[in-house]
Amino acid sequence: MSLENILLGMLDKPASGYDLKTEFSEGARHFWAAELSQIYPTLKRMEQRGWLCSEVASSAKGPPRRVYRRTADGRKQLLEWLRSGPRMGTERFAYLAQLCFMHELGDLEQTLDFMIELRSRLADFLLLLKNAEAELTPAGEEFPESLSEVDFHGYLGIRMGIHSLTAKVAWCDEALERIRKRQSPQVVRSAARKA
Amino acid sequence: MSLENILLGMLDKPASGYDLKTEFSEGARHFWAAELSQIYPTLKRMEQRGWLCSEVASSAKGPPRRVYRRTADGRKQLLEWLRSGPRMGTERFAYLAQLCFMHELGDLEQTLDFMIELRSRLADFLLLLKNAEAELTPAGEEFPESLSEVDFHGYLGIRMGIHSLTAKVAWCDEALERIRKRQSPQVVRSAARKA
DNA sequence: CCACGCATGTAATAGGTTACATGATTTA
DNA sequence: TAAATCATGTAACCTATTACATGCGTGG
Numbered sequence: 001m002s003l004e005n006i007l008l009g010m011l012d013k014p015a016s017g018y019d020l021k022t023e024f025s026e027g028a029r030h031f032w033a034a035e036l037s038q039i040y041p042t043l044k045r046m047e048q049r050g051w052l053c054s055e056v057a058s059s060a061k062g063p064p065r066r067v068y069r070r071t072a073d074g075r076k077q078l079l080e081w082l083r084s085g086p087r088m089g090t091e092r093f094a095y096l097a098q099l100c101f102m103h104e105l106g107d108l109e110q111t112l113d114f115m116i117e118l119r120s121r122l123a124d125f126l127l128l129l130k131n132a133e134a135e136l137t138p139a140g141e142e143f144p145e146s147l148s149e150v151d152f153h154g155y156l157g158i159r160m161g162i163h164s165l166t167a168k169v170a171w172c173d174e175a176l177e178r179i180r181k182r183q184s185p186q187v188v189r190s191a192a193r194k195a
Numbered sequence: 196m197s198l199e200n201i202l203l204g205m206l207d208k209p210a211s212g213y214d215l216k217t218e219f220s221e222g223a224r225h226f227w228a229a230e231l232s233q234i235y236p237t238l239k240r241m242e243q244r245g246w247l248c249s250e251v252a253s254s255a256k257g258p259p260r261r262v263y264r265r266t267a268d269g270r271k272q273l274l275e276w277l278r279s280g281p282r283m284g285t286e287r288f289a290y291l292a293q294l295c296f297m298h299e300l301g302d303l304e305q306t307l308d309f310m311i312e313l314r315s316r317l318a319d320f321l322l323l324l325k326n327a328e329a330e331l332t333p334a335g336e337e338f339p340e341s342l343s344e345v346d347f348h349g350y351l352g353i354r355m356g357i358h359s360l361t362a363k364v365a366w367c368d369e370a371l372e373r374i375r376k377r378q379s380p381q382v383v384r385s386a387a388r389k390a
Numbered sequence: 391c392c393a394c395g396c397a398t399g400t401a402a403t404a405g406g407t408t409a410c411a412t413g414a415t416t417t418a
Numbered sequence: 419t420a421a422a423t424c425a426t427g428t429a430a431c432c433t434a435t436t437a438c439a440t441g442c443g444t445g446g
Contacts, residue, residue: 001433002287002289002433003433003434004291005292005293005296006292006296008297009292009295009299012299016397016398017222017395017397017399018397018398018399029292030291031287031288031289031291031292032287032289032292032293033284033286033287034434035435035436036397036398036399036435037399037400037401037434037435037436037437038433038434038435040398040399040400041400042207042433043214043232044399046417049299049392055327057377059396059397059442060394060396060443061396061397061442061443061444062395062396062398062441062442062444063396063397063440063441063442063443064398064442065398066324066397066398072340075299078229078241078296079299079300080300080311081293082296082299082305082406083300083305084291084315085309086289086290086293086311086313087289087290087293087437088289088290088310088316089228090287090288090289091228091287091288092197092226092227092228092285092286092287093226093285093286094197094226094227094281094282094283094285095282095283096352096355096356097200097201097204097224097225097226097227097352098196098200098276098277098282099224099348099351100204100226100348100349100351100352101200101201101204101273101277101348102277103345103347103348104204104207104270104273104274104277105274105277105278106344109401110277110278110345110350111351112436114280114281115279117280117281118281136446137332140317144373144405145376145377148276148352149298149301150298150305152298152377153294153295153297153298153306154295154418156294156295156370156373156374157291157292157294157295159366159369159370160294160363160370161291163220163362163363163365163366164359164362164363164366166362167358167359167361168358168359169357169373170345171358171359172356173357174354175354175355178339178351179351181340181364182347183341188333192310196404196405197405198405198406204446211425211426211429212426213424213425213426228405230406230407230408231426231427232406232407232408232409232427232428232429233405233406235406235427235428236427236428237405239427246422253424254414254415254424254425255424256415256416256417256424256425257413257414257415257423257424257425257426258412258413258414258415258424258425258426259414259415259425259426260424260426261425261426312419330417387431391446392445393444393445393446394443394444394445394446395442395443395444396440396441396443396444397440397441397442398439398440398443398445399438399440400437400438400439400440401436401437401438401439401441402435402436402437402438403434403435403437404433404434404435404436405428405432405433405434406431406432406433406434406435407431407432407433408429408430408431408432409428409429409430409431409438410427410428410429410430411426411427411428411429412425412426412428412434412442413424413425413426413429414423414424414425415422415423415424415425416421416422416423417420417422417423417443418419418422418423
């Protein structure tokens with residue numbers, strides 16, 4: 001199960017369920033999503049299996065926290081997963097499916113609106129990743145050779161996301177142009193002369 | 196549920212569960228994956244809800260086929276989904292998570308092997324999409340304006356996949372170079388002079 | 391005192407995978 | 419006659435989402 005292994009990977013430092021959820025939300029973990037209601041039972045199950053251990057620590061603000069750390073067995077499990085080769089086939093793009101069937105609406109205007117909204121959402125996400133990248137990038141140094149092993153791998157992951165999202169946003173723009181051209185060829189041609 | 200709506204979208208022509216599975220596997224439906232064992236019960240459930248109707252037809256080869264077609268209610272449901280705006284947040288990239296935690300192995304050589312394998316898998320998939328694109332592309336015509344509404348939308352979807360995968364493969368190459376540079380800076384620098 | 395952020399969880403339901411079970415027809 | 423392709427499904431299990439329920443501490 002991927003989530004279990006991802007949590008093991010994130011637990012290179014002790015953390016509570018709440019901490020882990022925060023990490024998922026902050027965009028650093030752009031490759032996966034999980035809700036608290038899934039994280040809590042998963043952590044409990046992993047502890048029962050002996051991959052984690054936990055202790056309750058009182059918190060400055062709010063109720064006491066259950067802090068997890070991974071065991072030797074947990075780390076062993078993580079390494080196995082890492083060595084098992086790239087796990088593919090979990091990709092699912094509902095929005096692409098929607099686009100492909102959009103012709104059923106029989107109205108290109110709605111395809112256009114859809115693509116405008118999609119572009120905006122993808123661009124927002126891209127910005128998030130670029131911020132994460134900026135945090136890793138120290139100014140005026142030999143880069144990325146200067147990074148630690150941990151940050152170097154994080155950097156590779158973030159860059160993959162940035163490349164893919166940049167390409168998607170660019171394609172949204174091209175698609176928008178094609179749709180507008182299809183709607184009214186003349187208008188777009190004169191707009192193109194201005195640009 | 197996305198799968199239900201996707202099946203509704205695919206059922207613009209009558210088809211059996213087996214037919215639909217074939218369509219998923221052939222790469223034209225690169226945005227989603229589903230197994231037969233999920234498709235059959237889903238179709239049954241949708242028929243009970245009145246979104247589909249079915250009849251058994253004998254087949255030339257093999258046992259008789261249950262052929263589904265969508266009802267007016269089914270089409271209504273599809274249109275609602277299409278009008279609900281882009282469905283985001285279902286993306287999950289297990290392989291990116293693996294890459295980010297790869298430092299735990301403490302051996303860049305394994306990161307390298309991982310990226311080589313990943314690149315090869317992504318490139319294979321890209322080829323599949325390019326073939327699908329070629330099937331839509333008639334030679335020497337006004338393109339894509341000449342396409343039907345259905346094919347135009349399919350074309351947009353395929354192009355999105357091609358753009359994103361091309362970017363990912365390119366990033367694999369850049370990542371491989373960075374990893375090699377980190378392993379042995381001198382070797383790569385002399386190789387770069389040759390190129 | 392109320393809203394907000396911190397912090398934990400459960401229950402019900404929905405969605406998805408793997409393994410199993412069956413059987414016809416065609417091609418090598 | 420054995421393997422491949424066509425064709426349908428069930429059962430057990432695992433994974434994920436949504437809604438609900440609880441309660442502390444701080445700042446306005």
